[in-house]
Amino acid sequence: MIRFPFSLSKGHWAAPSAGLCFALITLLFLGTLVPSVNAQDPLEPDNLPDANNGLPLFADRCANCHGPEGRGDGELAGQLPKPPRDYTDEAFRRTAVPSSIFQTITDGRPEGAMPPFGPASSNPIAADGRWDLVAAIFSLGTPPEAIKNGRVLYEENCLSCHGEDGAGDGPDAANSTAEMPDLTDLRYWFSRSNEMVLERLQDTEIADHAYSLETDELWDVIDYTRTFSYVYADPQAASQPIESVSVSGQVINGTTGEVLHNGTVLLRAFTPELQEAISLETPLDSGGAYAFEVADASPDWVYMTSVDYSDMSFSSSPDRVQVSDPQLQMPITVFDTTDDPSEIQFNQVHAIVDFTDDKISVSEIYVLSNLGSTVFIGETGLPEEGTLKLGLPSGAENVNFQRSFSSFENFLPATEVIPTDEGYADTVPVRPGDGVMNMLVSYELPFEDGMTVGHPIFYDTNSATIVMPALGVEIVGDGWISQGTQQMGDMGSISSYSRPALQAGEAVTFTLQGRPTAVAASVGSSNTSENNMLGILLGGTLLLIVAGGAAYTITSWRTGAEEVEEMQADQVNNLLYELVSLDESYEAGKVDEAMYQERRAQLLQQLAAVWGTAE
Secondary structure, three states, X not given: OOOOOEEOOOOOOOOOOOOOEXXXXXXXXXXXXXXXXXXXXXXXXXXXXXXXXXXXXXXXXXXXXXXXXXXXXXXXXXXXXXXOOXXXXXXXXXXXXXXXHHHHHHHOEHHHOEOOOOOOOOOOXXXXXXXXXXXXXXXXXXXXXXXXXXXXXXXXXXXHHHOOOOOOOXXXXXXXXXXXXXXXXXXXXXXXXXXXXXXXXXXXXXXXXXXXXXXXXXHHHHHHHHOOXXXXXXXXXXXXXXXXXXXXXXXXXXXXXXEOOOOEEEEEEEOOOOOEEEEEEEEOOOOOEEEEEEEXXXXXXXXXXXXXXXXXXXXXXXXXXXXXXXXXXXXXXEOOEEOOHHHEEEEEEEEEEEEOOOEEEEEEEEEEEEOOOOEEOOOOOOHHHOOOEEOOOOOOEEEEEEEEOOOOXXXXXXXXXXXXXXXXXXXXXXXXXXXXXXXXXXXXXXXXXXXXXXXXXXXXXXXXXXXXXXXXXXXXXXXXXXEEEEEOHHHOEEEEEEEOOEOOOOEEEEEXXXXXXXXXXXXXXXXXXXXXXXXXXXXXXOEEEOXXXXXEEEOOOOOOHHHHHHHHHHHHHHHHHHXXXXXXXXXXXXXXXXXXXXXXXXXXXXHHHHHHHOO
């Protein structure tokens, strides 16, 4: 059986705009990464801040410095010029003013190397999210027992006047001679510290406050009544097992639109270390639906469901539960198969050319789409004999294939590619979707002045581009149009070329005229990280080369917190799919132990960079 562990559900595969992206360095020099601040955020929230939202955000954006429990002991704390704030320090909790905390989160603290998270950030957090962080900080610093004790004391001593929710509507409120604040007014709390409130409570001129509470008891009352202004969440509760998690969904055939009536759904849960925690199975019912109940589930598990159809395995999008709502809807879309290649196309083909002493290294990036509603399994109908066909020039050396299902930064060896009579072919079926996969093909050729590089293209191609260092070599012939040169900082000048669309069966060729005035040290083409130019061009994801155009279009991915979070979630999803595919290939004996361990370590490292940033 062909294992095909990819989510094919609509809405879960919003692929990034395709194109060779490489202007990060230029934009850094121009200083365009940080937007200007046009307005100040209000110093009180529009909505009640919620620590249930803020704690995951704190773990994502703050814990690396402030520590997972807010003790100022994050993994980066020792590298900072000033120690991060310890939010569990009692003195901090008693003197902290929420509006000041919000402003610090918004503007950062340059003297302590704390970046801004407001509008001036390259990856900003929305105002509501920053207020949720304030709620998280108070939750981290306030022991649950203080809240519990404070509630008891409040109900015994304060509720009769201030009311159950602090609105000043208790049964004895009308008889009070004191001015009674509305404790539900966010402006009251966010402009005051606990210490300020204590001073007011200890004011002997307030006759109605002539109670016999000790100072420690008053502190607890204040901790509790402050929760009228935010939703308190016990930080330790988030790590407790969830009594029951419900996972359900329906399986739809994306080709026909019908539900899948027969089949068995597999549910797997993964730990943050990507180890499989559980594996459960259940049959589909007559309406194509399934349901699981998972008892004593860890709150940090990631769930994914899959079903076998047409000798392939189709999966849902991975997801995590919220402790406050431990239910997941995880639909699965399956597709029929086809051996017709007419719906396969390359959105773009980009070639990166570099020079060594006596060779050229070429890295071609294919951005692939399947425009149909079926899975392409190769023209023979047998994926193991080849699906996507790839051409290479005659005499190509050190040929290497890598793939990515997410961004240009996540290429991993494509060990499933096989040699054929026409060149090479992948053996992975091509799921429907726009920009569903990026294929990176690298090779070397002996260099000669006037040499022509070419090979067939087996699918319609919308555009093609070439990028290379401006070292005195030009590309001529076959419809290539110069797009000029651009300075790329330490890399020097980069020349780029584009040409019109290609039809399936045509050849993409280019002729190199001239000799380079300087060459780089020989780096080979076996790994993108070893190729300095390729690595830098792939790593900078801000400049899209628009094929056939006379200019470049700068498109920043930093368009707002929601888009950033969606992109990060897609990266997590895609990396998880790649990990599942790798595990299944290893279990089937298709990948040896050394390669398996190396690739799995790469995936875990990439996931570590984005894991906590996707919700």
